[in-house]
Amino acid sequence: MNPFNVSRPVCIIGLGLIGGSLLRDLAGLKHPVFGYNRSTSGTRRAVKQGYDVSNDLPEVLQRAEREQALIVIAVPFSAVFEVLDEVAAHAPSCGITDVVSVKAPVYKAVLAHGMESRYVGGHPMAGTAHSGWDASHTGLFRGAAWAVTYDYAAESERVERCWTELFTDVVKLISMVKAEAMPVRVKKHDEAVARVSHLPHVIAEALAVTGDRGGILSQSLAAGSFKDATRVAGTRPELVRQMCETNSAAVVKAIDEFMGVLEHARDNLAAPEPSIAKLADAGFAARTRLEARTGARRESVSPVKISSRPVLRLSLGGHGWVDQLRQAESMGGRIEVF
Amino acid sequence: MNPFNVSRPVCIIGLGLIGGSLLRDLAGLKHPVFGYNRSTSGTRRAVKQGYDVSNDLPEVLQRAEREQALIVIAVPFSAVFEVLDEVAAHAPSCGITDVVSVKAPVYKAVLAHGMESRYVGGHPMAGTAHSGWDASHTGLFRGAAWAVTYDYAAESERVERCWTELFTDVVKLISMVKAEAMPVRVKKHDEAVARVSHLPHVIAEALAVTGDRGGILSQSLAAGSFKDATRVAGTRPELVRQMCETNSAAVVKAIDEFMGVLEHARDNLAAPEPSIAKLADAGFAARTRLEARTGARRESVSPVKISSRPVLRLSLGGHGWVDQLRQAESMGGRIEVF
Known part of the structure; x- marks a missing residue:
């Protein structure tokens, strides 16, 4: 397997804009990926388009457990608790990440399930006003920031090796879809x-x-x-x-x-x-700084998109690596792992 | 001359984003148009590009008077009073319009110069974050609303015929550049x-x-x-x-x-x-109405852009025509004249 790729199959629960776009990207890269969609008609359309999708959640999770897949929870927050119940029942040893836009309540649900040592939170800063499988498309995450949480590592005396491997895989997943992994704790x-x-x-x-x-x-x-x-x-x-x-x-x-x-x-x-001079001057300066920071990515006319976020290359589990995550967080930086 | 076109040459004072784009559009349509630009280097570039532009304001205005041109004031508001002084001195009988984004202070300056019977205010709802001659381009006004004020007609017992002809020409100018003339009084x-x-x-x-x-x-x-x-x-x-x-x-x-x-x-x-349910529902409904109203113009995939603003076709000076302007104003409508 390519060492830059996720080391396991990916199982996506929920195929709306985010989950669907992730499935399309990974399938396009020929990475093993399958998923669950609640809607029968959405599932039928996805299967017709050649994707490995089912609307039987227990079956999908049992397969994830058999294949030791990385589970990506991509349902609305209101369904997260219930999905974690199902994961506990049918995929008791899989690593888990999610893409929900607020991280504290998800982490609370993860702690309530005692799953913190096999969970890494995620949040891709990508989206449109549209939603659902039919709005999903390849390339949605290109150049986008994708937050990855590391509270478990920051708070633990001793980090389980399987958590480090999971974190590595989540960062690789993000890189595979050309997004930029930004370590950040839940509250921040x-x-x-x-x-x-x-x-x-x-x-x-x-x-x-x-x-x-x-x-x-x-x-x-x-x-x-x-x-x-x-x-x-x-x-x-x-x-x-x-x-x-x-x-x-x-x-x-x-x-x-x-x-x-x-x-x-x-x-x-x-x-x-x-x-209105003070506000107009301050607003113009703030907007100019924002453009300088993110401009290279979206507004550049160059075909080669160069990120303006500073990058830290980390060997996870190496000496002082959690401090390096904190450092990246403090400078709004992205990480790459090797 | 084409009866749908402005009946006289057009003289544009100030060639920034708005004035410059108007000059380019009219020149592209082969309508007689000339202008004044304060900047020497901007003038030189415009002349090099084949446009009839000078940076001698008295000379430009004297020519406007000779050719009985329609004067379009396209300078920032801070320069309007001074330009009106020059118009009074060098072009004492030309019709005047402007493109400044706030109409009350411009109208006040017009009244102070006793020019109300030869003035029709204008404001194209077009623009970008960029400014200056080099940012100007053809097609800027396509489909845009362009407010035209008619306070003089609304307030006068008897409207001078030359004012009606001026108003007609301003509406035709707007139509020539594919914008939509919306009659509205200054305060509204x-x-x-x-x-x-x-x-x-x-x-x-x-x-x-x-x-x-x-x-x-x-x-x-x-x-x-x-x-x-x-x-x-x-x-x-x-x-x-x-x-x-x-x-x-x-x-x-x-x-x-x-x-x-x-x-x-x-x-x-x-x-x-x-x-946040109440705000989210109300905001979504408001945005949906906005899209329904203006969507046909910008978001439509059809190559034929159809305006969603109601249109009133008027014979200016005909019976009850000022009431018809009020009616168009009350429904956010556009007018065409014949």
């Missing part, structure tokens, strides 16, 4: 995504509502700035609820910080000499 | 753009700042939702200042309304049973 992850992912969703919803209240003339005049800013308000409401409600404390904190910035600007604009 | 325009254009700019700046404060980990995890929502924070700060500071009362009102919506959602999310 949830705070960061509250700020850069959940907050933008909440704001987009509130702006869409405010625009709508302006009536038909405002809507008819709405152009690029309004459309871009409200794009993610097109996300299915239940997905927004799952993100924000399972991460509510961090999201409330992010909203408060944002409202503080906005209120300050509002007061300057309501002054006898209206000014 | 400024309130609507505060909501759907200036507010999104302010929010994008505040979100960019809030994301930036999360530090390097947050920035490295930022993906599509954050990047889309902060795109217009890349607009030059002085442009944001001109928009927001000249329309401060309406922008403050829009910010307050937005903060009210956000605060309500924040409180629901901070409750013992965190919920």
Whole structure:
């Protein structure tokens, strides 16, 4: 087997946008991959397209156990606890990862199942306003950040070797689909995504509502700035609820910080000499920094996409490797393993 | 001359993104068009590219007077008063329109010059985060809303015939570049753009700042939702200042309304049973309505772009025509003239 590839077959539970796209990528690379889809019609379409997919969850998990597959949980958060019950019953020794966008409640469920030594959390920062198997496609993860959690290693006196092998395989899985593995602990992850992912969703919803209240003339005049800013308000409401409600404390904190910035600007604009200079300068500088950091990946015209995230190459299990994960986390860096 | 075209030459004062793109479109249609650019190097580049451009403002305006051209003021608001002084001095009988994004202060300057009977305000809802002659290009206005103000006609007992002819020419100019003329009075325009254009700019700046404060980990995890929502924070700060500071009362009102919506959602999310259901449902519905309204224009896969704005075909100066403009305004409609 290719030493850069995952060392075992991959079993994906849930074939929506994320799970489906992962299955398509791995199958395209001829890596052994199979999956479970709850929907009968979705399963039928996937099978017709030549994918190894079933809608019998116990059967799929029993096969994962037989083949010692890496299980990827790609269901909405509301179904995670139930899936872990099934994994406990039918695949009691497989390594597990997931792609749910809030990590604390998933980790809590993992701890409740006593599965922490065979779990590595994951979260690909990729997605569109669309969802479901039919929206999934190859190449979705190319260049995207993909958070991998390592709380178990950070908190344990002695890390089980099978956990290190699992972590290695999760990082390799991420590399195989051309995403960038970013080590981050659960709490720091949830705070960061509250700020850069959940907050933008909440704001987009509130702006869409405010625009709508302006009536038909405002809507008819709405152009690029309004459309871009409200794009993610097109996300299915239940997905927004799952993100924000399972991460509510961090999201409330992010909203408060944002409202503080906005209120300050509002007061300057309501002054006898209206000014928005401070906010406009600060916002422009912040956006310019963001572009400098991520620009090489998406906006570059070069056909060779070079990541602007610093990379650390690690030998997992080697001396001080957990400290190196912390270091990567502190600089928003990505890791490669060998 | 083609009866669907502007009946006179067009003289554009200021060749940035908007003025430059308008000049390129009209020249491409072989309509007589010339212009003034303040920058010597920009003028030199435009002349080299074959355009009829000069950086001598009095000379350009004297030529406009000789040829009875339609003058389009496309300078930043801070330069409008001065340009109107020059127009008064060198082109005392030409019809005037403009493309500045806030209409009340421009109209005030027009009234101060006693030019209201030869002025029709305009505002194309088109633009990018880029600016200047080198960013201008043909086709910028295709399918865009282009507000045209008619306060003079709404307020006058008897409308001068030359004003009606000017209004007709401005609407034809808009049609020539494939934009959609939307009649709207100054105050209603400024309130609507505060909501759907200036507010999104302010929010994008505040979100960019809030994301930036999360530090390097947050920035490295930022993906599509954050990047889309902060795109217009890349607009030059002085442009944001001109928009927001000249329309401060309406922008403050829009910010307050937005903060009210956000605060309500924040409180629901901070409750013992965190919920964002109401906002997520309302935001999704609002965004869906927006897409239904404007979707045919941008997101459609059909090569034939059909506007989703209702159209009224008017004979200007005919019976009840000002009421028809009001009717178009109240339904966010576009007009065509014959």
